[in-house]
Amino acid sequence: MGGDDYITKPFKLSVLQSRITAVLRRTLKQQIKEDVLWCKNIKVIKSQTRVYKNNNEIELTVGEYNLLLQLIENKNKTLTRAVLLENLWDIHGEFVNNNTLSVAIKRLRSKLEDEAFIKTVRGIGYRLED
Secondary structure, three states, rough: OOOOOOOOOOOOOHHHHHHHHHHHHHHHHHHHHHEEEEEEEEEEEEHHHHEOOEEEEEEHHHHHHHHHHHHHHOOOOOOEEHHHHHOOOOHHOOOOOOOHHHHHHHHHHHHOOOOOEEEEOOOOOOEOOO
16 A cells, blocks of 8 residues: 555654655665666666676667666566567567567677677577576
8 A cells, every 4th residue: 555654643753754764765775776787797777877897887779778678687587589579679669670689689799798698598589697
């Protein structure tokens, strides 16, 4: 229902303020935790749309960034080619074919400088492994 805390009447303003501060502290920690995603030595900061490898920033195109974000949010899960194509390109009404995804994966692998980082599951799709 969304209730996080309860105060009975009458209450002091200092008690109300301390309860509000505690709730804000908890929610801010959760937001920060969800904002930074890790896989091996790759760090993605979603709020800044930045990607780092060994604390060095990697320049990615929008498509490459969105592909990496999909893979890292579903780390250790196999994503089918159809799911990736639908989530990344078809939502914008752009026409793409199967080769588009293969090229994007190849470019992402070369920019991350780690061929084994993104695993190809033959005949199914791709998986990002820790």
